[in-house]
Structures are given as structure tokens and as C-alpha cells.
Amino acid sequence: MKLLSEHYPAMQVTALRALSSLPLVCLYLLYRGAFKNVLKVRWPLHLLRGALGVAMITLFAFGLKRMSLAEAYSLFFIAPMLITALSVFILKERVDLARWCAIAVGMGGVLVVLRPDGGEFFSIAGLAVLGAASCYAVSAITGRILSRTDASESMVFWLMVMMAIGGVALSAHEWVDIRRADWLLLLGLSVSGFLGQLAITEAFRIGKASSVAPFEYSALAWGMGLDWLLWRTLPDQYTLVGAAIIIGSGIYLVRREAVHAESEHP
Template sequence: MLAAVAFFSLMDAGLKTLSTGYPPFQVACLRGAASLPFVLAWALWSGGVASLRVHRWSLHLLRGVLGVTMMVCFVYALQTLPLSTAYSIFFVAPLLITALSVPLLGERVGPRRWTAIAIGLLGVLVLLRPSGEGLVSVAALAVLVAATGYALSAIAVRVLGRTDSMQSMMVWLMAMIAVGAGALAWPDWVPIRAADGWVILGVGVAGALGQYAITEAFRVGEASLIAPLEYTALVWGVLLDLSLWGVLPDAITWLGAAIIVASGLYLLRRERVHVEAEHP
């Protein structure tokens, strides 16, 4: 999960760069298409053609729709938001994963963890203040939609992992994002500039590595345990914002992020206590 966060942060920096010259649907398409050859090559090398077999098409299609929605909304937000601000809002995703793991995965979440989730959501409200990049910002709301898609997709991976291979989950998700977003982007397609070729290649490599790492993490790990590691993205976001765009988060962003991260770390601690109680 830590490796996935690092790779996705580098990929997001590339997506933010591309978002200034191409529509969100096209950037989402380029993300899927650029990663697909690497993912497909790895899948065929590690598991052969048989590993691409699909047992639950409905869940794969659901992940495809969620993937396109998540990518388009996040790329749209990156047109105006710094990476660190977008990540801070996106941190609601681990809280959603923990909450959704109860009805969808049958995992147990006690009153203390529900309290931590509620406190984390208060942190999101701090970030979505009614001024600047706050509640009136369509970009901020787009990040929330992306976070919800991410949470649902992570839950779907846990269910799909019972019947379908990691290779099939990765390949078909990238293919659906490339085809689905590409079809929606086609009417307003902008010719790709040669100078952006290296950025697109970097997005493809980083995205493929990140997708492998995160799919494996949610396949073998308990969702409510590994999800809080997503918070390490803030470190990457700040470093990339500062080095590439010369911006830093403001005080309100730091405050909201601190509240959300603290609640997530508490969730992680409670999960460890819960696991140790069940398996002393």
C-alpha cells in the first residue's frame, strides 16, 4: 500500500501536468491506455491467458464505471487544486472504506471506530470551508465523488478477489477506463503533442506499478487495516507541489488534513487491538 501511494502520487503529478492541455475525459483515457500495455504484459507473463478469465462480469463492469468516474472527477479537480489540497479532501476515502466494510464485507467496526470516522468527516468539513477552495468549489466536490468511487472500487476488489485473479482485475479495469473514457472524450479530442509523450509514458509506468501494488494490498489485506496508509500521500503531495509548482498548503488545509489523518491513525490502532484480541 505504501508503494502504491508513492507510484500514484507520481502518476497524479503527471495527470495534473496533462490536465492543463487536455480535457478530463481524454486525460483519463490516456491514463488507462498508457498503463494497459505494461499491465497486460505482466499479466500474460505471470499467469498466462487463463489468468484473464472473468467470473463476475457485473463487478468488473462496476469497477470500470467507478474507475472512469473517479479518474475524470480527480483530473477535473487537479486543473485548479494543488495536489496536497486534493489529497487532503480525498482522505475521506479510507473512512468510507472502513464504514462500508460493515454492510458490504461483514467486518466489525465498534463504537470507538465509528467515533473516529465521524471526527474524520468533521475534518473534511474543515477542508470544505465556505470560501476559497471550500464548499462552493466544484473541484472540491469532484474530489469527494472520486473518493467515493475509490472506496467502492476497493470494496469490490475484496469481493472479486474470492473468484477472479489479480491479473484479470488489473487488465480489465485499465481496458475499461481506456475505452470508456476514450469514447466519451472522442467528440472533443485534442491532438496529442509530441512533447507530452514522456509525461504520458511516465503516467503509464507509474500507474501500472501503483495499480499492481494497490490491487494486491486490498486482495490479501483487510480493508479497514491497510486503507489508512493512504494518508502518506500528503507527504508526496506537499513535496511535488513545492518542487513542481512552488505552492504549499495553507493553514486550514493543514488543520483539516491533521484531523482526518489523526482519525485514520486511530482507526488503524483500533484495528490492531481488535485483531490481537481475536488472535492472541
Template sequence: MLLAVMLFSAMDTIIKALSAHYPPLQIAAMRGALTLPLIALWIQWRGSWAAVWQARWPLHLLRGGLVIAMLVLFTYGVRGLPLTHAYTLMFFAPLLITVLAWPVLGERVPRAHWWAVGGGLLGVLVALRPSAEGFASWSGLAVLGAAVCYAVSAVVTRLSSRTDSKDSLVLWVMVILTVVAGALALPQWLPLQAHHLPLWAGLAASGFLAQLAITEAFRHGQASAVAPFEYTALAWSLGIDWLVWQQLPDAFTLLGGAIIVGSGLYVLRHEQVHATAEHP
């Protein structure tokens, strides 16, 4: 999950850079189209084409629609918000995943996880201190909508993984993203500029690897246990701010980051102790 967060942070940085030049639907469609060849090569290398056809299509269609909505809303949002501010709003997703894990997945959510998620959210507020203006803006509302779509998509991924292969989960969401977002983007499609080609290549690579990593994370771990580690995106966003915009974190940011990391480590430690107690 930590690797997935790092890769998604890189992808989000590229999306923010491209959002100033291309419509959100076009960026979503291009992400799918550029990633599909990599996924096909991956499946060919694994020799697992037969497994991808064993799919629960209603769940795949639902997940594909959620991913399209998430990407479009997030791209629109980061066009008007700093990446760190957008991440503040996106951190609503882990809490929602934990809330949905019990009624949708039937997973038992230990009290420790609730405390950890609450602690993580507290750390986000301490570190980033989101303003009322950011939450009330259209950009802020768009990112909040993206957070909801992501949380529901993550739970659907976990539900689908009970019967469908990892390759199936990765392939079909990209096919749906490419076809549906591409069709919707055609009326406002803009020509690609040559100097943006490295960004498009980076978007394809980071998106492909991140999709594999996050699918694997939710496939093998309880959603309520995996979700809190998404708070580590705070560290990546701060690093990006420093490298790209030469901004250093203040004391509040460092304190909030410590709370967030501590919350994630607490969940990990709790899971390890619980697993040891059940299987000594």
C-alpha cells in the first residue's frame, strides 16, 4: 500500500500539471489508453488471459464508472487547488472505507482501527489546517466528491477480488476508463503537445504500477486495515511541494505528519498482535 501511495502521488502531480492544458475527461481517457498496452503485456507475461474473462461484470462496470468520476472530479479540483490542499480533502476516503467495510464487506472493524483513523484525520487537520474557503469552493467540493468515489471504488475492489483475479480487476477498469471517458471527451478533445509527451509517459507508467499495487493491497488485506496507510500521501505531497515549489513544512505540518504516521503504525502493530494471538 505504501508503494501504491507513492506512485499515485507521482501520478497526481502529473495530472495537476496536465490539467492546465487538457480537459479532465481527456486526461482520464488518456490515462486508460496509455496504460492498457502495459497491462496487456503484463497479462501476456503472466499467461493469465483465461482468468480475465472470469469477471463479475456488474461490479466491474460500477467500479469503472466510479474511477471515471473520481479522475474527472479530482482533475477538476487540483486545477484550482494546491496538491496538499486537495490531499487534505481526499483523506476523507480512508474514514469512509472503514465505515463501509462493516456493512458492505462484513468485515469486523476493531475499535483500534476507529481510533487510528480518527487520529489520522486529526493529524491531517493539524498539518494542513484546511480553510473554510477551500472546502466551500467548487474545486474543494469536486475533490470531496472524488474522495467519495474512491472510497466506494476501493470497497467494490475488495468485494470483486473475492471471485475475480487481480489481472481482471486491473484490465477491465482501464478498458472502461478508455472507452467511456474517451467517448465523452471527444467533443472537447485537444491535440497533444509534443513537449507534454514525457508527462504522458510518466502518467502511463505511474498509473499502471499504482493500479497493480493498490489492487494487490486491497486484495490481500482488510479494507479497514489497509485504508489508514493512505495517510502517508501527506509525506509525498510535502516532498513534492518542497522539490517543485521550494516550500518547507512548518511545525504544525511536522506534528500532524507524526500523528498520521503514528496512527498508521498503530494499525499495523495491532494487526500483527491480533494475527499472532490467533495463530501463535
């Protein structure tokens, strides 16, 4: 996505991300025989998730154009903590003091990544990635509500459809012709995104969230590797320290939530 964001407007990257994934999603629904359920949905919440999806990918692509992968992922990892905080106000879940402390520490890690000297504190790119993380968090909460009545296949399908429609409509006025060399990138984005989503879904289905969730943070290692391989850049000490704080807080939060869930439902 970072390579695409270097040549195309952020909103167009959103459209390309959705359009390239939609055929695979349709094939998957066809394989699962799930198309019969796609119209049995709560439209207002799906429209909200679609708008959040467009905003999330657009903001993240905008940030990636100006930040390294390691910096962007470090900031985006605040999303699980935002989900926990929002669950108190939207889902009426209880969060104990220890988890609030973990959230506060994670927010401190964000400030470290954004630079304590103030030079990058008001970076538009950094704020865009934080905005993307916020959209992801609200979308995840909305997904929890939808999952009570709607099939997961319907949620994935309509998210891709609405992101494609919204992305194309909003980027039409600045659409850039796709270069021949980028078709391979789009194919890679489509396949990797689709398989990655399936793998994450399956991992959470058969494993405990407290065991699976920490592996999501391995994205930072992949980001650092790609930063070096493609752009010959490495994260500075602020990014590494801030990422360690955010990841440590996130892992503690997941573990703490698992213990809390087991105590409520032994």
C-alpha cells in the first residue's frame, strides 16, 4: 500500500484496495454458499462501517506516503486500546483500573513515537494514522454489534462493496491512470489482504484471543524489514521505544482481558 500511495491519491488507494479484494471476497462467499444471507443485514450500521472503512484506509494511505512502515504501524497499534476504551461507553462493558492504566501507558507510547521534542508532534501524517486507528476502533465496535445478528460473510462483503463505491466516487475527480507496472502490486495487495484476513479470522476462531492477538504485533517486524529492503530506512530510537511501550501495553491489555473473562465465566 505504501508503494501505491507514492503514485496515487490516498482516496484512490482506498478504491483500489477494495476493488482488488472484492472478486476474491465474492468467490469466497460463493464457495461458502453465503450469498443468500447478504441482504439480511442492518443497513444503517453497515453504511457506518463502510464510511469508517473508507476513512480508515484513506487516512492510513495518506500517512504511509509520509512515514515509514515502522512508524505508521507503531501508531496504529493504539487501536486495540481505543477499542477497549470505547467498549465502556458504547457496549457498556466494565474495564478495571489495571486496564485503564495500560491504556494510559499506551497513549504515552504514542507521544514518544510522535517525538517528545515537539518537532513531529503535530505531524499531519502521524495524526492521519491516529485517525485511521480511531476509525478502525469504532468499526470494530460496530462489528461486534453487527455480529449479534448479521453473518460475518455479509459484514466482509458489504464493507468491501461500500469501500469500493465510496472510494471510486470520492476519488473520481482526481483519478490517476494505473501504471502497467502497478498491476502486480494490486494483485499482491488483493491476495495478501484476503489471505491475511482469512488467517486472522481462523486463528481467532480456533485459538484464544489472548494467545493469538500478540502475534498481530509481528507486523512491526515485517514493516521494519520492508522499510530496509525497499527504502533502506530503519526506525529511530523514539519509534522503537514508543513501539515497545505501545506493544507491551497492548499485550498486557489482552492478557488482562482474558483473565477478567475467565473470572466472570469460569
